[in-house]
Amino acid sequence: MTRTQPAGSAAAALSDNPAGSLSDSTAQTVATARQHALGDLPRRTAQRVGDKLAIRDGDVTLTFAELEAHVERTASALVAAGFVKGGRLALLSHNCWQFAVLSFAAARAGLVLVPINFMLGADEIAFILDHSGASGLVAEDTLVAVADAAIAAAANPQVRTKQVIDLAGTGGTPSGWEDLSGWLQHEGAPVDVAVGDDDPVRMMFTSGTESRPKGALLSSRALMWQYVSCVIDGSMSADDVELHTLPLYHCAQLDCFLGVDVYLGASSIILPGPDPATVLRTIAEHQVTKFFAPPTVWISLLRHPDFDTTDLSSLRKGYYGASAMPVEVLRELAERLPDVALWNFYGQTEMSPVATILGPEEQLPFAGSAGRPVLNVETRVVDDTDQPVPAGVVGEIVHRSPHATLGYYRDEAKTAEAFRGGWFHSGDLGYLDETGHLFVVDRKKDMIKTGGENVASREVEEALYTHPDVAEVAVFGVSHPRWVEAVAAVVVPRVGAMLTAEDLIAHARTVLAGYKAPKYVVLAEELPKNPSGKILKRELRAAHADLAAGEA
Template sequence: MRLAADEPARSSPPPGSGGGAAGAASPAGDESLRRAMDRALRNTIGDALRRAARKHRDRIALHFGDRRWTYAELDAAATRLARWLKGRGLEPGDRVAALGRNSDTYVLLFLACARAGFVHVPINFMLTGRELLYIVNQSGSRALFFDAQLEPAVAEVRDQAVAEIYGTMESLLDAVRTPSAGSGTATAAVGDETDGGAFDGVREDQVVQLLYTSGTTAAPKGAMMTHRALMAEYLSCIVELDIQRHDRCLHALPLYHSAQMHVFLMPQLLVGATGWILSAPVPEVCLPLIARERITSMFAPPTVWINFLRHPDFDRHDLSSLKKLYYGASIMPVPVLQELRRRLPGVEVYNCYGQSEIAPLATVLRPEEHDARPASAGRPVLHVETRVVNPEMRDVPPGQLGEIVHRSPQLGGLLGQARGDGGGLPRRLVPLGGPGLHGRRGLPLRGGPHQGRDQHRRRPGGQPGGGGGPLHPPRRGRWR
């Protein structure tokens, strides 16, 4: 049995051939076998993409503007871009900052970083000046790729930034794209394109993304998401949000945010769904696209759904294909929820709650639970344990306020802060709570003080109320 496609099987030496004592193996052979086993058992984001491409090879994965990518093309493009970035001098563990609006190249950059072992650093494209410089420098990003239209913001900080490699998102497309004659797709020399073993050293416990999250005080902090944490979260999303191969998904919220990227786009890619990427959730663009392409699922915060409902074109388009409506990031007013369900008959609604540090999905209120508790944040997802506790980490009785805590393999640590003013270049990635956090039980975290939003009333049946906010280590007590 061959353990890996790029690791040929070896036969035992014949008796008397000088191959050593019977049953003994050479150190080189043992090491080769160990590497083959590690490679065969590994489950990184790059591995998951490769599996999806082999299963759904010619199925369309993503649309963006007039470009579309099959699963095979997307996988090959990720490999080609990973090689191109490596050729620019990047090494495993290097941070790669991404400053751009939603696009296919934005997704490709993340996939390439995951495949090659680089650390993707998404940055809000609205940031400029000191805020942009802080994230680039605090993350230690060696490279910064940006939309051409955002070049003035980059030029403003370039002399003070630690980044050594710069480029536009458009240049990334040039690095991977070869036009398919008459196909309308954007390809990356699909065929037997593989990484040739060049990226076999990528491990599940390696950080794949630094996701900056802000509280109400101090500077943003980078949540360190590993392949293992994100893969655990992707499975939670697939199970709890009923994500399926036949879904036709609209991705209009910013991909620099963990919700659109890691709760929807990536899990949907792993099951073979088809997605349409838009730069913004503009009703004039989204509503006709939903009708024309028969979109079946979309995520947006309540404010966006309210904008859709109030738009004069809402009832002019056939939106009957929309079957799964996801919302989160803030509390949905119950009257708005009722209006959505009335004006979109047959749609199923899901309330998604979480925090950046948990990748980010923590709880879901499923469609069948909305009638009984429409204002609830739902129940913990597959890979999350959730409690509502007092300051001593003891469960509060139903109906009382407490702090919400999670324990999960989805959790990521926080990037170690430099001493002094906090703006220095960190030299290593320090998990919250010490080494060994990732991939095991995780560490219980609590919501910090944020105008009362992190207090939750425990509901009968274990459902927390709504809320949100930054996460911090518990002040005292342990998870029991």
């Protein structure tokens, strides 16, 4: 039962002005002294460890003092360019040190940074620019053409400031654009923007299941509490030397790892992507101690011919996410990297993004689990009426936490639906075991309903991974005239293996009930993935939609 206090009551006064009768100016002074926002982190870390390596990106190295100087100059340039608190700045770029600077500089100036997937087409980017209302856009030089096309395609173009990052060294500044180096070298007044705990500092566009993505607003409070959860439950420290290869436009790499490293004062090495040979060489060359990647990238490292001849002795901490690690791959990692402790991070953009973590000592005993709620998250599993279900019963995974998004920008209906009952609804199906460990069964959209029975694609994938000649697999449902949906799998064999679809179907039937075994198996050289290494099942569904054509 919710109780409300009448206006002017003691409780209301205490809520509005906890210290009692303060003037607005005094209250603001107190708030300024208490501020702990995302944009403050580089300055505070520089004061502690200014001479320490913060970022290495190719030939560029920045100490924390140098990183802070770039952040402050860029924030000052943003204010001088006319950006005001709450304004939106879009960023379209591959990984680079400038990305890190912009993420903190925008937050210091009180802006909302809008990172954009660099694989999107002009029309998709135009939607994000329109929906976010971005008045500024920073793009790397190789993406200027698609950025210009997006601005031209926007229904209500508002971009008035365009900055280019010279990554490819193409020379010259494109017409209508300015070189970002001007912001990075700007000499102006110190930035003094009050940023409250729940002021939005990031708008992350989710891939989702809808035709158009949703803009999830994240606040400093959400990100900072998420950083604390990562530090504690992910055993992160200032001594880490971390390799960042997954896209920084995605909140997993940006906010579970890079942001946390700046917060702690750990050193970061940035690569443009997760090329296996480059990853292995970089770990050895720079004595990397910590690395995050989805299971697909870990598998690519294990399969690379240089894996066993590369000195990986410095590596101590490994993290994975986006999907559960196949049990057979977990066993292989434990055997071939015995000194590397592993963590599974589970969550989503709207949780900033981590919600649960499976720790090193739990990897094999609780293989396939997403772990338990992190320090600052409360998690439960509910039925279709949003009531908690007993241990072992599958339902929707929901959370309560300061990590959670402020809501979806300009979409009250979807926000209300996601937060119904006072819990954030993840859209994932799972169950809690008797020990409180969470097991994610599937996304609601990935649950296959065949002949009236539910089949979790994850369970079928695990069964196929037990075949010694399987390198990668993705399972999904396809339309079927009799069963409504049928289980289908696309499998990438190990190099040199002689596999047939019949072999794999027969193997699946030895470990699964007949209705769960795939009816169709397609062999492929690779699986489609996004830049974060997540398998794109929607592309597989589209490409193989006619597998059951002609059947009765």
